[in-house]
Amino acid sequence: MxxxxxxxxxxxxxxxxxxxxxxxxxxxxxxxxxxxxxxxxxxxxxxAQQWIQLGATSKIELGKPTLFKVTITRQTGWIVNQEELAVYVLSEDGRDYVAMSNVCTHLGCRIRWIAGQDQYVCPCHNGIFDKQGNVVSGPPPRPLDRYETKVENDQLFILGG
Ligand code: FES
The missing domain is CATH 1.20.5 (Single alpha-helices involved in coiled-coils or other helix-helix interfaces)
Known part of the structure; x- marks a missing residue:
């Protein structure tokens, strides 16, 4: 019991x-x-910072900004976004590369390289940048943002994210 x-x-x-x-x-x-x-x-x-492969350095014409577009994946918390990144790359000698964001430093519109004017033009408020990304005229407060670059196996990478 x-x-x-x-x-x-x-x-x-x-x-x-x-x-x-x-x-x-x-x-x-x-x-x-x-x-x-x-x-x-x-x-x-x-x-956040990672090396992003843009493409072959052979695509870059010396002395002319070349537009590269890549799709990157960003994760914030549980949210995963695909984002297109567009970067102008300039090289005068095929050894040193300047990679510039195509986002205007005024209010974030997309700038475009106009070969005939030898300038980048922002269509939103007529901001003008020279080939190196310096402000020529208009409201942009600073030059185009630049990325750190590296070359591996003839492929160009930028540091961003
Ligand atoms: S957003 Fe480019 S000039 Fe205003």
């Missing part, structure tokens, strides 16, 4: 432990993604 009572108590304890463990697992199932969601954007900032 006493043994049966002990068995009954141990079954209750077992049920309590089992229910507690299941509750704990459910809590972890919701808790870990929630913590990762809060923490990952902060971690993502340290991983």
């Amino acid at each position: 006493e043994n049966e009572e002990k068995k009954e108590i141990s079954r209750r304890d077992f049920m309590k432990i089992t229910i507690g463990a299941i509750g704990g697992l459910i809590g972890l199932g919701f808790g870990i993604p929630a913590i990762a969601y809060v923490v990952s954007p902060a971690l993502g900032k340290s991983q």
